[in-house]
Amino acid sequence: MTSVATPSSRPPGDSGYHHLTPLFAEFAALPPHHRRRSQLRDRLVEGHLPVAQHIARRFAHRGEPLDDLEQVATLGLINAVDRFEPDRGVDFLSYAVPTITGEVRRHFRDQGWAMRVPRSLKDLHVTIGTAMSELSQQLGRAPTATELSVHLNMPREQVVEGLEAANAYRGKSLDSMLGDGDGTSGTLADAIGTADSELERVEYREALKPLLAELPERERTILMLRFFGNMTQTQIAERVGISQMHVSRLLSQTLAGLRNGLASG
């Protein structure tokens, strides 16, 4: 992958984002759980969407649907907004363009081995996701494949295939990324506090802490609640306000990332 544009190749209309610059300082100055943070975050992400779309288009016609590329690029943009430090003296685009480009490149690398999933299976994935949250509410735990097949009146084999597709399909729902902001309500903050004190009991936590600090807030929250807060994925899904499938996917990705980080550190 050497043909990809360099970070210096800016999208056109670069100067069209100046009005957003002051928002970064305000965003960075707010405490983590401040209500206004998620408003500002949405405005910053939405305001810079053309940058993400521009980068996604540069990677079009290489075998991945443009919709997926735009989602991945937008995810990169969200990460860039979350991690950008305005007082470093670098402007946002200089930071965001390589971050977003890196995210799209990683998507291609991951797709190199991930299965290609037909459209109908992606739709099935959505159907199953909806059924899972309904059944989890009823049962107080995650359903089984048979319970899903009965609920959906669908052959069990089809459900199992849909579940496999859910794991092969590594894209993230844009709505859920934008929808739930920091994801830290009061009770959630309490749960994280308990998890934090559990973390103190792990040896090598000194190697782990800087890696945890680099994670996006939601990924860190989910990881802490699962491994130090003794909550199931279904319980975490309910607390954080995303689907169990999404929790599962984020946890798997975060664990793999930490493994690489710990191995190289």
Place this chain on the structure above:
Amino acid sequence: MTGFDFLHALDEARTPARGAEVYIEVGARPAQVAPVRVVAADLAARADFDLDAVSDLRMAVDEACSTLATLAPPGARLRCRIEVDLDRITVTARITGPGSAVISRNTFGWRVLHTLTDKVEVLARDETETSSLGIRLIKERRTGAA
């Protein structure tokens, strides 16, 4: 509900996977463990474990196999046996060949394995000395509400 027989579906669902014993062998390299976790998760879903348990098992297998692969000498193989019983799934993963690597139980990785499974143990050199190191995971079927 139009003619969907729940009990029949349940019976049909659990029968094929129950008592299954599946072997998978891959190169002992982190990039090659994906098929192992996919098969383990598929067997768990087919055996009608709840989907939290399926996802936990998938991550645990990934963690265990990646750990072993990282410790394996060059050219080693990763041999896995997955046994599906009525109440539990047991995954035994071993790396082949000689070696003196050990697995520390104080790490975050061990915490992960411990949280995701009901039982996890390190396996020392086996009787026939074809393997120097392994990990065994047990995931039990939960019954009723969480």
